[in-house]
Amino acid sequence: MNKCVINKEVLRCIDVHKTYQEGPEDVTVLQGVELSVRSGERVAIVGSSGSGKTTLLNMLGGLDLPSKGEIQVGGETLAQLGERKRDQMRNRKLGFVYQFHHLLSEFTASENVAMPLLIRGVSRTEAQQSAETMLTRVGLGQRAQHKPAELSGGERQRVAIARALVTDPACVLMDEPTGNLDQTTAQHIQQMIVELAQGAGTGFVIVTHDLALARQQDRILQLNQGRLEALAL
Numbered sequence: 433m434n435k436c437v438i439n440k441e442v443l444r445c446i447d448v449h450k451t452y453q454e455g456p457e458d459v460t461v462l463q464g465v466e467l468s469v470r471s472g473e474r475v476a477i478v479g480s481s482g483s484g485k486t487t488l489l490n491m492l493g494g495l496d497l498p499s500k501g502e503i504q505v506g507g508e509t510l511a512q513l514g515e516r517k518r519d520q521m522r523n524r525k526l527g528f529v530y531q532f533h534h535l536l537s538e539f540t541a542s543e544n545v546a547m548p549l550l551i552r553g554v555s556r557t558e559a560q561q562s563a564e565t566m567l568t569r570v571g572l573g574q575r576a577q578h579k580p581a582e583l584s585g586g587e588r589q590r591v592a593i594a595r596a597l598v599t600d601p602a603c604v605l606m607d608e609p610t611g612n613l614d615q616t617t618a619q620h621i622q623q624m625i626v627e628l629a630q631g632a633g634t635g636f637v638i639v640t641h642d643l644a645l646a647r648q649q650d651r652i653l654q655l656n657q658g659r660l661e662a663l664a665l
């Protein structure tokens with residue numbers, strides 16, 4: 433839990449390029465992205481629609497590999513790990529909050545949040561307890577036994593946030609984390625982000641169109657023409 437004692441680099445991109453070669457024409461989205469995120473640091477990434485934010489986030493999380501360049505998580509290069517090791521790395525070091533939640537519909541909120549702990553081999557009782565503590569933290573203690581279909585969009589979003597945080601990851605990758613939330617709930621989530629960054633040294637990469645959210649982070653980077661540049665707001 434002493435991640436903040438040593439201010440270490442949790443995530444790094446070195447000259448990252450990405451070209452999609454799936455259609456009739458190649459689409460180059462990233463052209464030399466450089467990024468370093470240290471423990472306890474909160475970085476917002478903004479950019480116009482189609483600028484490549486989701487593409488970058490997927491690569492930071494090891495869901496896709498760069499066409500050129502390198503991504504390091506906790507000092508390890510993702511492309512050099514086999515698929516199984518990459519999965520382990522995702523589970524141990526990263527937390528994800530996707531735009532579309534990806535909750536498992538047949539499981540309760542509590543079971544969804546417990547899932548990454550069960551994958552790690554934590555006992556069912558312990559995983560369930562941690563899940564319920566985390567759900568209470570995001571204001572959903574009363575909804576722990578509900579299935580996703582019985583929750584509102586904002587509540588599902590908060591379940592996804594609880595699931596990303598329950599493993600105490602070194603770095604959390606968030607795609608529009610407050611997209612479906614009212615201002616008060618969004619502010620509550622922002623407070624949690626700050627507490628985790630300062631208390632546990634968790635690093636955050638937050639992709640958003642919400643400039644109010646972006647302004648509350650330590651740094652704002654804009655994805656423009658395939659590169660990240662500092663934005664002063």
Ligand SMILES: Nc1ncnc2c1ncn2[C@@H]1O[C@H](COP(=O)(O)OP(=O)(O)OP(=O)(O)O)[C@@H](O)[C@H]1O
Nearest residue numbers: 452454459461479480481482483484485486487488
């Ligand atoms: N699998 C794919 N094959 C081909 N092109 C793709 C693929 N995925 C994304 N793209 C293209 O890459 C570009 C960047 O897409 P991406 O989803 O990363 O943008 P974004 O900045 O997240 O956009 P938004 O803010 O609208 O979510 C777009 O032009 C998109 O059409």
